[in-house]
Amino acid sequence: MIGTRPAGQHTVRQHNAALVLGAIADGPGTSRAGLAAATGLTKATVSTVVDRLIAADLVAEGEPEQRVGPGRRGTVVSLSPTGPHGLGIEIGVDYLASCLVDPTGTVRAQEVRYADNRTPRVFQRVSAFLRKARKQAEALGVPVGGVGIAVPGLVESGLVRLAPNLGWRDVDLADRLGETFTVANEANFAALAELWHGSALPDFVHVSGEIGIGAGIVLDRALFEGVRGAGGEIGHLPVAPDGPPCSCGANGCLERMAGQEEILRLAGAESVDDLVSALESGDDTAVSAVTTAAGHLGVGLSTVVNLMDVPAVVLGGTYARLEPWLREPLLAELERRVPSTAWSPVRVVRSALGTGAAVRGAAGSVIRGILADPEHYLTTHWPSDQDAQGH
Amino acid sequence: MIGTRPAGQHTVRQHNAALVLGAIADGPGTSRAGLAAATGLTKATVSTVVDRLIAADLVAEGEPEQRVGPGRRGTVVSLSPTGPHGLGIEIGVDYLASCLVDPTGTVRAQEVRYADNRTPRVFQRVSAFLRKARKQAEALGVPVGGVGIAVPGLVESGLVRLAPNLGWRDVDLADRLGETFTVANEANFAALAELWHGSALPDFVHVSGEIGIGAGIVLDRALFEGVRGAGGEIGHLPVAPDGPPCSCGANGCLERMAGQEEILRLAGAESVDDLVSALESGDDTAVSAVTTAAGHLGVGLSTVVNLMDVPAVVLGGTYARLEPWLREPLLAELERRVPSTAWSPVRVVRSALGTGAAVRGAAGSVIRGILADPEHYLTTHWPSDQDAQGH
DNA sequence: CCCAATTAGTTTGATGCCTGAACTTATCGA
C-alpha cells in the first residue's frame, strides 16, 4: 500500500499541464477558450498553463481562428513543430533502424542499415548509428527530447532480460552506451505506434509474426505490461498441447504452429514474397498452409480475447501481408471460441502501418512521455526560468 | 485522451487523506509522527488530515505508544472499530450468504441460507435477506457504509450481463432492489478477499473450481478487470483443441476438461467429500483423475501466467481441497510451459480462506472503497461540517 | 529535585495554484 507519494500544489500543476497539453494534441487548432471548455479548467488557468508550455516551445501560437458569428477570434495553439523531437532506434537481428518524429508525430527522418547484429560489436555499431541520427536532427535544427530503443526481447524496467535472437541476457543498454533510454520490446512499441497512428481503436491486441510471434496488448489506450514487463508474450501459448515439440521445450506452442517458418514450410515457399505470389495465384498448398496457421492463431488469440476481454485483433508484421487469406479462418475460429462474440463481435483488422511500426513507436514514446508530464520536461530541460523568448 | 478531470486543492486533499488512511490501515498502532515519516507528509499536514478522519469516525485514537528511550510518547491512531462497516451479500445458485466486516476487516456477523435461487422470487428473497442483515448491524450498533453483492456471472459496470446458472441476463440489481451496490463477479471478490486476508502476495491468479471454473486476477494489488469487466474468464480457454465438445460449443475447454464435474466423473466419485476420501486412501483411479485434471489446469494456467506475467497461482474453492494431489503435476506442467520459470519460479499456493471468500471480499470491497477515498465518504455521509465531538 | 536532551504534536505565517469576476481586446451586424 506504500508507494504512493504525497501530493502538493505541484501535483495539481503537473496534472493540469498534462491535461491541457493532451487536449491540445487531441484537437489540433483549438483556442485557449476551447481548451478551457474541453478540460473544465478556467480560462485563467488555461492561459497560465499555455504560457508556460509556449515558453518551453512545446506549444506554438498559430493563426487566428476562423469562425462565423460575432465575437473576438481566438488564437489557435498547437503542438510546436520545432519542439522536442523523439528519436527511435530499433535493434533488429539483421538491421538497425532509426526514426525522428516531431511533437505532432510526423516523421522527419528515417534510416535503415542492414548488418548482422549477433556479434559483440553491436554496441559500437548502435552507438555510431545513434550519433549519426543525432547529427541528422542537428542538421534539421531540431532538439532531441529523448531516445527510445526497440529490441526483440524481454525488457524489465529498462534492462534487456533476454533477447534470444541477439544472444543477449541481462544487457543494460544505458550502461553500455553511457546514456539513458526508453527501452522496450519491439512488439510493444509496434502496438503503441498502431494506437497512435493506425486504426483509432482504444483496445486491441497487435500481433506480428516475424521470426517469433510478438504481441502488444493495448487496453484503454495504454500498453498492458504485466507485472514485470513481460505481458503479452504469446509466442509460447499452447495451441496444440500434443503437437510437435517447440524449441522452448514444450509442445505445440503458437510460434511453432503458426510462425512464419512453419507457414513457409507447410506452403513449400522460400520467402514471404514467394508465399504471397503463390497465394495470389491461388496455389492450394499455400492457401491451406495459411488456413491451418490461421486456425492455430485463432486458438491462441481466443485465449487473449477471453482472458483480457479485448474486442479487437490487429494483424501486423508478416501477418498484415497475409491478412486477405488469414482473416476469414481466423475470425471463424475466434467466433467459435469466444463466448462474448454472441453479444459483441471481435474485430479483426489489418495494421495500417508497415514494417517501420516498432521504430516509430519507439520515437513516439519519447514524445508521449513528454506530453504526459510536461512539467517534468520543463524542469529538466529548461533549468533556469529563462524568458529567452524573442517576443 | 479526454476523460481526465481538472485537479485542484481538493484533489490534493483527497489523495493525501487516502495516503494517510492507507498508512494507518497498513501499520496498526502508528502515531502521527510515524505516519508523517511513512507518507512523506509534514507532521502538520498529517495532524489536520487525522483530525478530519477522527471526526468522521474512520479513525480512533488509542493508548499512548510504548517505546524505550527519551521523548514524548505518541498517541496511537488506528482504524475505528465503530466506523463504517461493510456488508457483503453473495447470491449463489442454491444459497444466500451475508457477511458484516468492520473497518479493520474483522468479521462481525455472518449468515448462510440455503434456497434455490433459480426462480423469479430471488429478488424478494435477496431483499428480505438484506433487510435482515441490516437489522443485525443495527443490533450491533454499527453503521453500514455500503453493500457489496457477489454474483456467479459476468458483471459490467454494475450490471449483471449474464449469469447462466441463475438464468439472468442484463439484470440491474440496483434497479430491482431500489438501492445502489458494488456488484461484481464472485471469483473476483474471492480473489480480493485472498489479497486482503490470505497469503500476502501482490500478484496472483486465484482459481476456484465450483460449478464453473472462475478466476480472479490480481496485479499489483489491484483486480485486473479487462476492458468491459470480463477479464479473467478462464473457464473456456482451449486446453485440448481437439478434445470433447463443451457446452459452449467449442472443444476441450478448461471447464470441460478440469472442472469439478469431469474430475468426479473420471474418478468415479459421487461428491467432493467422496473424492477426497478416495484420494486419502490412495485410490489409483481418483489420483490419476486429479493428475489428469492438473495437467489440463496447467495448460490453461500457463497461458495466464505467460500472458499476464503473474508469478503465482492460488488454488481456491474445490481446488483448495484437492491441493495436495493437484500441486505437483500442476507445477510440473507450468514449469514445462512457462519460459520465465527459468529465472523466476511460479508459486502455487493453497488459498488460506474457505468457502466464504467471495462474501468476505464483497464486504471488504466496501471498506476498501471508503479507505481509498475517505474524502468522498466524508462529504457524502457527513454532509454538514458538524463538529459533533464531545470535546 | 532540577535541567538538558529528545521526541510528539500544534500553531502560525508563507507559498503556490486554481477560481471567479471584472476588465480589456477584437469582431460582427445593424
Add this chain to the structure above:
DNA sequence: TCGATAAGTTCAGGCATCAAACTAATTGGG
C-alpha cells in the same frame, strides 16, 4: 458608430501544504 458577443488577461480570494517556531511529555544525569 454602437451594441452584442466572445477571447484572453488581471487581480483579489480561497485553500492545502510546508517550514519553522513553539508547547507538551518523557528520560536520564548531576
